[in-house]
Amino acid sequence: MNAIITLLSGLLFGIGLAFSEMTNPAVVIGFLDLFGDWNPSLLIVMVSAISIGMLGYAIKKKQAKPLFANDWQIPTLKQIDSKLLIGSTLFGIGWGLSGYCPGPGLTSLINNPSEGVYFVLALLFGSGLHQLQTKVTFK
Amino acid sequence: METVFNPLVGGLLIGTAATIYLLSIGKVIGISGILSQFLFRDNRMMQFLFLLGLILGGSVYGVFTEQTVPFPENRSPLLLIISGLLVGYGTRLGGGCTSGHGVCGISRISPRSIVATVIFVLVAIITVSISH
Numbered sequence: 001m002n003a004i005i006t007l008l009s010g011l012l013f014g015i016g017l018a019f020s021e022m023t024n025p026a027v028v029i030g031f032l033d034l035f036g037d038w039n040p041s042l043l044i045v046m047v048s049a050i051s052i053g054m055l056g057y058a059i060k061k062k063q064a065k066p067l068f069a070n071d072w073q074i075p076t077l078k079q080i081d082s083k084l085l086i087g088s089t090l091f092g093i094g095w096g097l098s099g100y101c102p103g104p105g106l107t108s109l110i111n112n113p114s115e116g117v118y119f120v121l122a123l124l125f126g127s128g129l130h131q132l133q134t135k136v137t138f139k
Numbered sequence: 140m141e142t143v144f145n146p147l148v149g150g151l152l153i154g155t156a157a158t159i160y161l162l163s164i165g166k167v168i169g170i171s172g173i174l175s176q177f178l179f180r181d182n183r184m185m186q187f188l189f190l191l192g193l194i195l196g197g198s199v200y201g202v203f204t205e206q207t208v209p210f211p212e213n214r215s216p217l218l219l220i221i222s223g224l225l226v227g228y229g230t231r232l233g234g235g236c237t238s239g240h241g242v243c244g245i246s247r248i249s250p251r252s253i254v255a256t257v258i259f260v261l262v263a264i265i266t267v268s269i270s271h
Contacts, residue, residue, distance in 0.1 A: 002163075002164055003185065003188055005163045005164060006160070006164065006185050006188045006192070007189070007192045008159070009157075009159050009168065009192065010156075010188065010190060010191065010192025011192035011196040012152055012155060012196065013152070013153055013157070013168060013192070013193055013238075014194065014196020014199075015152055015196040016149045016152030016153035016154075016155075016156060016196075017153065017196070018197050018198065018204060019148055019203055019204045020146040021145065021204075021206065021207065021208060023198070024206065025211055026211050027208050032263045032267040033267050033268070034268070036271060040142075040146075041142070041145070044143060045146045045147075045150040045153065046150065046241060048146065048147050048148075048149070048150025048154065049150040049153040049154040049242045050150075050154065050242060052150075052151055052153075052155055052157070052158055053157050053158060053242055053243060053245070053246025054248075055154075055158065056154070056157060056158025056162060057246050059162060060161055060162060063162065065165070066161075066162060066164055066165030067162060068163050068164060069163075069164050069165040069166075071165060073165050073166045074165075074167060074247070075167065075234070075239075075244075075249070077251060079251070080250065083234070084234060085233075085254075085258065087228075087229045087230065087232030087234065087255075088240075088255040088258040088259045089229070089259070089262050090233070091225065091226055091230050091233055091259045091262075092229075092258060092259035092260070092262025092266065093225050094222045094223070094224070094226035094229055095222075095226060095237075095259060096262065096263035096264070096266025096267045097221060097270065098214070098218060098222035098223075099211070100219075100222060100226065101170075101226060101230075101237040102170040102171045102174060102227075102230060102236050102237075102238075103193060103197065103236075105226065106170070106174070106193060107193065107197030109194060110194060110197075111198050115210075115214060118220050118223065119223040121220075122219065122221070122224045122227065123223040123226055124178065125224060126224040126225065126228035126229070126231075127174060127227040127231050128178065130175075130227070130228050130231035130232055131175065131178070131231070
């Protein structure tokens with residue numbers, strides 16, 4: 001059951017990205033380019049997604065445990081540390097340079113492969129670099 | 140009309156995906172995290188399925204929706220590589236990206252995610268205004 005839900009969630013998330021054209025970095029840069037020909041799409045997507053997300057989280061609070069798992073695995077970190085600040089800054093620079101964040105970057109492998117191969121290889125490498133540095137172990 | 144309708148519906152679908160995943164499996168959707176787990180953990184079937192769905196769903200132009208803005212062409216590979224490195228490393232150091240911090244984190248009113256989102260959006264706006 002978890003496998004089906006996971007595949008469907010990914011599929012639905014991806015369709016949402018495509019439907020709102022967030023898979024196209026030109027649309028994302030259109031939003032980030034506040035002082036140019038501004039495209040509000042990304043803001044509308046965020047507000048709309050967060051509204052449903054908040055509703056989902058409110059339902060979660062009334063549920064003892066997930067439908068198909070034994071416990072919740074929600075991030076518990078509270079501290080606003082230098083890693084959060086520096087990491088988000090580096091991400092912001094990278095995002096602004098190309099208009100790709102991780103999701104739309106991955107879909108560019110099919111949508112715009114001549115860009116996707118370069119971006120995704122570098123994305124994997126960057127993620128791997130952090131893994132080497134920290135040796136995070138996953139449960 | 141399409142300029143509001145499409146992002147509105149797209150956002151609803153993204154929020155619904157995050158909610159189904161949360162209430163069923165008990166986790167938040169963070170694409171940078173799922174990607175890193177897919178790369179570096181032993182049991183990676185679930186991450187594979189999620190990413191497969193994401194990539195398939197994210198390339199369904201013509202089935203559910205038409206593309207209205209052309210994709211960028213002829214951009215420098217070097218720009219894409221630098222961007223990919225910064226996004227890959229930065230999202231892991233900062234513990235999340237547009238999905239994990241932006242959508243899911245703000246939905247649960249996490250102060251860390253709100254701070255992260257404000258930073259990466261502002262920095263990206265500055266980056267675009269400098270590079271254009």
